[in-house]
Amino acid sequence: MALNRKIAFIDLTTETISLEPIPMEWRRKFVGGRGLDAYLLYTNTPGGCDPLGPDNVIVISAGLLGGTLASSASRTHIAAKSPLTNLFGSASMGGFFAPEMRWAGIDHFVIRGKASRPVYIFAHDGEIEIKEADHIWGTGVYNAQAIICKELGDEETQSLCIGPAGENLVRYASVITGRKDAGARTGMGAVLGSKNLKAVACRGTMEIEIYKPEEALEYNKQAIDQVISSKASQSMQRWGTNFMFGITNTTGLVRTRNFQYNQLPKSEDLEAENLEQYSIGMDACFGCQVHCRHRYLIKDGEYAGTYAVGPDYTSQGAFGAEVGCRSMNTVLVGNYLVNDYGIDTLETGSMIAWAMELYEKGIITDKETHGLKLEWGSDTAVTEMIKQIAFRKGLGDTLAEGPLRAARRLGPESMKYLVQVKGMSNLNTDERAAPALALSVAVSSRGSDHLRGIPAIDLYNLPMDVLDRIYRHPGGYDGPLANSFSEYEGKPRMVMWQELCYMAVESLGVCKYHTVFLSPNHPAFTEFSRLIELNTGLEFSEMDLWDCANRSYTIERLFNLREGMTRADDWLSDRYFDEPTQLGLPGVRGKRIDRQKFNGMLDEYYRLHEWDEAGIPTPQLLKKLDISDLWPSRQI
Amino acid sequence: MGKKIMIVDPEKCTGCRNCELVCSVKHNGVSNPSVARIHVVKWDNPSMYIPMRCQHCEDAPCMAVCPKEAIYRNEELGSVSINHDLCIGCKMCVSACPFGAMGWNPKRGRIFKCDLCHGEPQCVRFCDTKAVDYVESSKVDSDRMREAAVNYAELTRRYVR
Numbered sequence: 001m002a003l004n005r006k007i008a009f010i011d012l013t014t015e016t017i018s019l020e021p022i023p024m025e026w027r028r029k030f031v032g033g034r035g036l037d038a039y040l041l042y043t044n045t046p047g048g049c050d051p052l053g054p055d056n057v058i059v060i061s062a063g064l065l066g067g068t069l070a071s072s073a074s075r076t077h078i079a080a081k082s083p084l085t086n087l088f089g090s091a092s093m094g095g096f097f098a099p100e101m102r103w104a105g106i107d108h109f110v111i112r113g114k115a116s117r118p119v120y121i122f123a124h125d126g127e128i129e130i131k132e133a134d135h136i137w138g139t140g141v142y143n144a145q146a147i148i149c150k151e152l153g154d155e156e157t158q159s160l161c162i163g164p165a166g167e168n169l170v171r172y173a174s175v176i177t178g179r180k181d182a183g184a185r186t187g188m189g190a191v192l193g194s195k196n197l198k199a200v201a202c203r204g205t206m207e208i209e210i211y212k213p214e215e216a217l218e219y220n221k222q223a224i225d226q227v228i229s230s231k232a233s234q235s236m237q238r239w240g241t242n243f244m245f246g247i248t249n250t251t252g253l254v255r256t257r258n259f260q261y262n263q264l265p266k267s268e269d270l271e272a273e274n275l276e277q278y279s280i281g282m283d284a285c286f287g288c289q290v291h292c293r294h295r296y297l298i299k300d301g302e303y304a305g306t307y308a309v310g311p312d313y314t315s316q317g318a319f320g321a322e323v324g325c326r327s328m329n330t331v332l333v334g335n336y337l338v339n340d341y342g343i344d345t346l347e348t349g350s351m352i353a354w355a356m357e358l359y360e361k362g363i364i365t366d367k368e369t370h371g372l373k374l375e376w377g378s379d380t381a382v383t384e385m386i387k388q389i390a391f392r393k394g395l396g397d398t399l400a401e402g403p404l405r406a407a408r409r410l411g412p413e414s415m416k417y418l419v420q421v422k423g424m425s426n427l428n429t430d431e432r433a434a435p436a437l438a439l440s441v442a443v444s445s446r447g448s449d450h451l452r453g454i455p456a457i458d459l460y461n462l463p464m465d466v467l468d469r470i471y472r473h474p475g476g477y478d479g480p481l482a483n484s485f486s487e488y489e490g491k492p493r494m495v496m497w498q499e500l501c502y503m504a505v506e507s508l509g510v511c512k513y514h515t516v517f518l519s520p521n522h523p524a525f526t527e528f529s530r531l532i533e534l535n536t537g538l539e540f541s542e543m544d545l546w547d548c549a550n551r552s553y554t555i556e557r558l559f560n561l562r563e564g565m566t567r568a569d570d571w572l573s574d575r576y577f578d579e580p581t582q583l584g585l586p587g588v589r590g591k592r593i594d595r596q597k598f599n600g601m602l603d604e605y606y607r608l609h610e611w612d613e614a615g616i617p618t619p620q621l622l623k624k625l626d627i628s629d630l631w632p633s634r635q636i
Numbered sequence: 637m638g639k640k641i642m643i644v645d646p647e648k649c650t651g652c653r654n655c656e657l658v659c660s661v662k663h664n665g666v667s668n669p670s671v672a673r674i675h676v677v678k679w680d681n682p683s684m685y686i687p688m689r690c691q692h693c694e695d696a697p698c699m700a701v702c703p704k705e706a707i708y709r710n711e712e713l714g715s716v717s718i719n720h721d722l723c724i725g726c727k728m729c730v731s732a733c734p735f736g737a738m739g740w741n742p743k744r745g746r747i748f749k750c751d752l753c754h755g756e757p758q759c760v761r762f763c764d765t766k767a768v769d770y771v772e773s774s775k776v777d778s779d780r781m782r783e784a785a786v787n788y789a790e791l792t793r794r795y796v797r
Contacts, residue, residue, distance in 0.1 A: 067667045069657065069658070069661060069667070142681075155678075207666035207667065208668065210661050210665055210666060213662070213666075217658060217662060220658075220762075221762065224762070228764060281650070282765075283650055286652060286653055287652055287654045287657055289764040291652065291765075307681050307682055307683060
């Protein structure tokens with residue numbers, strides 16, 4: 001059954017492996033996936049450990065519903081202490097790895113130590129082996145996966161690999177499975193690299209028993225129909241996540257030329273419709289009917305004819321608007337390169353954009369760039385910098401260190417132009433006109449990021465009764481809500497609700513596009529509860545799930561506090577407060593975040609989470625969630 | 637109106653493998669593609685996804701090779717079906733099938749193959765792009781013909797006039 005999967009504890013130093021069952025108490029408290037990962041990471045790492053040292057632990061998981069009938073139960077989550085932020089590291093990826101992991105009998109890997117030479121882990125039908133990887137070390141992720149499939153003699157093998165960037169300890173290196181499914185944020189690839197771990201491969205034929213198969217099939221159909229009947233899904237089915245670019249860029253919500261503008265004019269070539277000429281078909285993760293990305297062939301230049309998958313919305317920003325490039329071909333090349341090298345597309349684009357602004361301002365010169373003209377809109381500069389970062393050559397060696405460490409090398413003046421939170425760069429969105437979105441970025445438990453708690457539907461100006469239906473349940477909330485995205489009041493609840501919704505969906509191993517993210521009509525706690533019951537037989541009420549999500553999100557918070565994070569880290573770069581937006585529609589033009597009001601939002605956000613003014617969970621909350629033992633000094 | 641047949645359009649397949657999942661749940665109550673009666677064969681570069689399953693051949697090798705006449709044609713559906721009461725589990729059909737569509741389930745000690753879900757194939761029901769479809773045989777030709785004619789008309793407009 002779905003509940004008999006194991007946790008594989010692997011020590012790469014001693015090459016010891018043990019398989020342990022998952023206690024029912026953990027299921028009840030943490031569900032699975034990211035939720036249980038938070039607990040496993042917190043309890044298996046010593047506070048203050050070196051993120052690139054043997055004491056750091058990598059946790060890889062499939063969710064509770066991975067591989068079952070849950071619309072798109074495809075997500076793999078990876079967690080470790082982040083070498084980029086020194087805080088909670090966490091990334092989620094789609095593809096086919098998670099279901100294969102479960103068919104191989106495993107729900108979580110907990111990997112510690114350091115191998116004496118390059119290795120990869122292979123799990124198959126309840127057995128785990130550590131295999132040599134000398135011959136794969138140095139290859140890109142596409143080749144690495146192909147070699148692993150070939151030598152194991154099974155094309156169905158799914159693996160999760162690092163590329164050269166992970167091996168070179170680029171602090172925002174990703175892990176990749178398939179052609180584009182990337183666990184990219186917070187540098188998880190560098191942690192694998194530091195352990196000489198090139199890949200984790202899975203192949204399985206062990207069945208996952210479905211509790212009520214007939215009903216689960218029918219309910220799954222209903223959930224799928226609910227998801228694909230929304231406009232957001234239908235747009236993604238045709239154009240991928242890229243459909244958003246036309247909307248956000250026209251409105252003025254796209255970070256451009258690092259952070260100088262909020263819109264890239266004359267960007268027709270970057271529009272989603274233009275992808276059709278490169279596309280040879282759509283591509284989906286396991287079980288998903290949204291199929292949000294293209295399979296494409298690059299048309300022009302050095303990589304003409306190369307096959308890749310994507311690009312997602314974030315790559316359009318990273319190698320388009322942020323760096324001032326107006327070429328879809330460049331976006332496609334950039335997307336291909338970052339995935340094959342195994343680096344985070346968002347962080348890479350943001351670091352290049354920052355370097356370009358420094359070059360423009362004369363803070364770095366041809367001396368630092370070794371003659372490379374880091375000019376806005378230079379397609380060759382972008383692809384060259386991607387390579388330099390992945391291989392730590394020239395200026396790339398500095399940029400590979402991530403925003404704060406790089407700024408320390410390049411001098412205090414460079415710090416002024418950084419757009420980061422907790423040491424991680426923002427993605428390609430500009431939230432100056434939308435305080436709720438800005439708050440979600442500032443408080444995210446993994447550093448600046450949109451996928452932690454973004455209330456994206458805040459931009460839709462929805463009727464109040466829709467907001468009431470979503471944000472007042474479960475748990476009850478009778479405070480304010482507001483449907484204008486310019487407001488500050490009523491937004492902290494929306495951010496907190498989204499944080500817990502995303503935590504729940506990632507504990508189940510289901511994709512965010514199948515919950516309230518881009519559409520208000522997608523499944524949420526009510527549907528999750530039913531999906532769990534029909535697939536596994538476990539009964540979780542909506543409120544139970546809410547509490548579990550709250551518990552796990554609180555543990556992520558405790559992890560960060562243990563590593564020394566303070567309230568000051570839940571804050572945005574000064575540019576958000578000091579530089580008004582210059583472009584876009586009237587509702588977003590001339591906007592900046594108000595410091596005082598933002599501080600008020602932060603107070604309210606803490607209050608809703610039952611954290612004190614310093615952002616520390618109250619003893620009452622820890623007691624209520626039954627995790628007081630994780631924070632002994634706060635026990636009542 | 638002819639009988640319905642199963643058809644595949646690789647151009648529409650997104651490779652999600654939902655067909656494998658729902659097939660294995662429908663027939664076995666479990667998620668496990670290794671006992672699914674449909675499988676998406678994938679090539680990564682250049683990419684190609686092809687859902688493969690029983691073709692319900694007119695001159696079926698599995699039927700021909702069966703020593704016990706346990707494989708027969710279901711006249712109502714036009715499908716190639718198994719009579720498990722007659723089957724002795726010799727697996728000759730598994731060897732004979734040119735499409736690899738006859739499977740062996742070691743746990744149940746049984747052969748298995750697509751049974752068209754008794755006329756309502758779940759793989760088709762769950763495939764939103766209809767890369768696998770179950771349609772009137774007369775309509776297959778006319779649909780494809782119409783698609784081809786649209787392309788032809790487009791080219792004619794563009795280049796001939």
